[in-house]
Amino acid sequence: MVKIDILTLFPEMFDGVLNSSILGKAQEKGIVQFQVINFRDYSESKHGTVDDTPYGGGGGMVLKPEPIFRAVEAVAGDAKPRVILMCPQGRPYDQKMAEELAGEEHLVFICGHYEGYDERIRQYLVTDEISIGDYVLTGGELAAMVVIDSVVRLQPGALGNQSSAEKDSFTTGLLEYPHYTRPAEFRGWKVPDILLSGHHANIERWRLKESLRRTRERRPDLLEKGELPDEWKALLAELEEEEKNSGSESE
Structure with a gap:
């Protein structure tokens, strides 16, 4: 206690x-x-x-x-x-x-x-x-x-699901990824298909990528504090490539 x-x-x-x-x-x-x-x-x-x-x-x-x-x-x-x-x-x-x-x-x-x-x-x-x-x-x-x-809230047992605290914004050094719940479609806005796939490895990769995307957009200073893991670097490279392709399509 x-x-x-x-x-x-x-x-x-x-x-x-x-x-x-x-x-x-x-x-x-x-x-x-x-x-x-x-x-x-x-x-x-x-x-x-x-x-x-x-x-x-x-x-x-x-x-x-x-x-x-x-x-x-x-x-x-x-x-x-x-x-x-x-x-x-x-x-x-x-x-x-x-x-x-x-x-x-x-x-x-x-x-x-x-x-x-x-x-x-x-x-x-x-x-x-x-x-x-x-x-x-x-x-x-x-x-x-x-x-x-x-x-x-970080004390063991304080939260119903302790993994919630482990994945909070800043705990990993990144802002937290987007969350969705039912219904799968609301006013024409759909939940990303990957979250409905049941493929846990792909879901975790998507969540990490979205955390990196949100951090890069809103708090880039968090990505400048030290050496990034190789997986993060690869996903950031993907985001940059997506942005380039998106920019080319809009021209």
Whole structure:
């Protein structure tokens, strides 16, 4: 079982997300255990103050170190969990990191608000800073939900069919191939004949080729990250030849 603790000032934001769909079922199966903590409870101030004005002046408020340190130390105990700060300055999140975090037994997410964090939280408490994109959200809660969902669905037994996760976009380094279901024809649009053939080897080859086609069209940068397998190179060559022939026919 993986244990996930979430430190936030707005615990109610997580109620629906953690108790629905795959995440809710994973809890029921004992695959994951969630705990949502309001770190305001760890403030020593009688008013529950967790932020203050920044030294040196400037706009906004900065989260104080004391409540967050106490909260993390309380949930960690003697263990050494991965302590994750959701932050636009963090490492860009991707499927490889999701797979890495999925192998951990205990994760702690810190969701901040206001102008930012006291720098000592970054320096002496967290193990990872994660960004889900080059934009700024009101707080870290939505970003944490994205990361948690991507990690839990990789846990054995979380999905009805584990092979679904293994073939997701980015897991193989490619975008996922197109999917079709019944009916075989809808408004004149037909499912590709190969998918109705029952020939599994040909179907797998078609799926790989379509993954390469979609990746080449939408995310060519993914194909530039390293040496490609020979089969991929051969299929990419086929795609290029098809495009040339298509261009010649249209002239």
